[in-house]
Amino acid sequence: MYREEMVTKKLTIGITAPKGFKAVGIHCGIKKAKKDLALIYSELPATAAGVFTKNKVVAAPVIQCKESLQTSETFHAILINSGNANACTGKVGLENAYSMAIETAKKLNVNPNQVFVSSTGVIGEQLQMDKVINGIDKICSLIDDGDDLSAAQAIMTTDTFPKIFHKTFIINGKEVSIGGIAKGSGMIHPNMATMLAFVTTDAKLKKSLLQKTLKKVTDLTFNKIVVDGDTSTNDMVLLLANGASKVEINENTDEYNIFEKNLYDVLKKLSIDIVKDGEGATKLVEINVIGALSDEDAEKAARQVALSPLVKTAIHGEDANWGRIIAAVGYSGIDFNPDLFEIEINGIPILKKYYEVTLPVQLANQTLNSSEIKINLYLNIGEGKATVWTCDLSEEYVKINGSYRS
């Protein structure tokens, strides 16, 4: 195999990097032609953890997943469809979600509550269940011949590229892997953009520890791309751990720290990929707030800057309009002294204390002439700090969202 092929192959391995996991994606007919059904399967029983949307309006599959997590200790599969969110679909929608789990379980010879069901797409339309049921029959029969790329493609909506990543590392002389696939979209102001991520590992972790770890690492990654709090009806992150590596991870150990670090790397990579693929996005923007009174204040300020359409459009237009940044911090609700505010873009100081503008407008604008932008905001009043990731706001975003269903 040529080196280039090896690299490509490696880039498309995610959820099957951990031993004992299989994955496949197919077209079952919800969408016109693109793949719309994915299956992730572990023959070994796996523990599982889930983090779900906080929206009061909860899609049927989210209810199915939460119930499964509560009623079973071990799990075997995740079935995901795209093209239809199965949200705001009432009793019929919930019955459909259950049917999807029952049908999948029958084919895989497991219990229905050992199968998670997930959906993304248009809200408020019922699934065409004949197509879905036929699709389940087909996808279960193809699971041995599948690959991660097809699964990652099958969960996409307006995503422009599949998001796949894994890490393999050594614990006590044994190989352990964590892999994931994800989908984003609408990330500019991700009020209702569905964010789905499915992560697998062949490490062995107790269900309670897995849940605790997933929650913690999600807060540092997916929730730092300004998704949480403004989550969609369908958002979820699911993590399966099947123990196939024979490496057991217990709390407060060196092994745990290694595992957590690698889980962070996988989830961060998937998070960043989601931001990069934000609808219409042309720039990845990292916003660091440093020197706030508390970490909480720093995060509030960073999020407000990341959410501001005026800041995001200025970045898109490569206009280093720092007044919009300081004004966004100004209405974030935190305590700070505008006189002490400082801004650095990609390492170059733009504004120093007491409103000292350090660069002429044209040179300042040049700091934004890059596809990855790092904005550091120094409040100089405390030790609090926070980082969020976002993207710019382009005309393309409006085009995509003005005609999503048409």
Added chain:
Amino acid sequence: MYREEMVTKKLTIGITAPKGFKAVGIHCGIKKAKKDLALIYSELPATAAGVFTKNKVVAAPVIQCKESLQTSETFHAILINSGNANACTGKVGLENAYSMAIETAKKLNVNPNQVFVSSTGVIGEQLQMDKVINGIDKICSLIDDGDDLSAAQAIMTTDTFPKIFHKTFIINGKEVSIGGIAKGSGMIHPNMATMLAFVTTDAKLKKSLLQKTLKKVTDLTFNKIVVDGDTSTNDMVLLLANGASKVEINENTDEYNIFEKNLYDVLKKLSIDIVKDGEGATKLVEINVIGALSDEDAEKAARQVALSPLVKTAIHGEDANWGRIIAAVGYSGIDFNPDLFEIEINGIPILKKYYEVTLPVQLANQTLNSSEIKINLYLNIGEGKATVWTCDLSEEYVKINGSYRS
């Protein structure tokens, strides 16, 4: 005079409709060619009231206005420049704001704290004071020959039309007038768009009552176009009352109710005009939330819907994507039962309880085929209600804001 001319003339009378007020707008050189300096003047001493931005970052003229309101009982003039916000300009900026008041006061033969100074435009650049001082000399000499239209034009930034309105009504057999001019822009998600409104009346009101009344009516009008809370560094509404009508308005009287009603009409018209002229806006959208547990809840929900880029782009694309609306209410933080949620667009039911979709997608989309959209959201769980006004989100918004300074 032909009837058409009379109508046009009437449409351009705002702040000088009340007796004893004069207004003029000129070009002084802050902008390349367009008018950039306006003066409103009352020979009679007037009481005044002001409502200002809640942003922690406060522009120099806002400080000057607040100090004037505190240190003087009567007032004579408002001087406004566009093209430069005099915000984030430190001590020099504040000195410049004071100088503008001092120079204007000298020319008009009044005290500096009887003059309000207001600015709008780019943040973080110092005013070219030579041009401003020359401009003040010129504008004071032209005040007798001015007109409201020129003043309203001189306060515009990315506004596409001047906002002028007045009402004349009878109290106790005497004519009383209230008039105003305003500027908006960036209203789509008006985090930092500067909103300025200047209102005059020839009624006589005590300063304290004037302040109370302005605050109350502003909350029902300008603050319902989702400006407040997310205000810019420069936002302000100023109201001058010079008593030239010889009609005194006291609290808790029929006269007060008439006055307040007409002030509401003037401020509401100016508010709606600002929304209509939102950057890139093509549709005026009224969002009514009905049947929430409280008015506060209703307002939270209405604002969240009004702020959602996904809802705003869908309205722009005439896509009656109600799932985005219900999801926005879902993350507004209020209590409600999604099963009981109902939606009406321009009087036509789109969604009934238990997710009953009442129209095929194409017919539902047609309800958005209009320049004025009224969306009623029925929560069916209480008596709380609220209205906010907003506009759609178009590609044009991004173009305008990506290149504002260029």
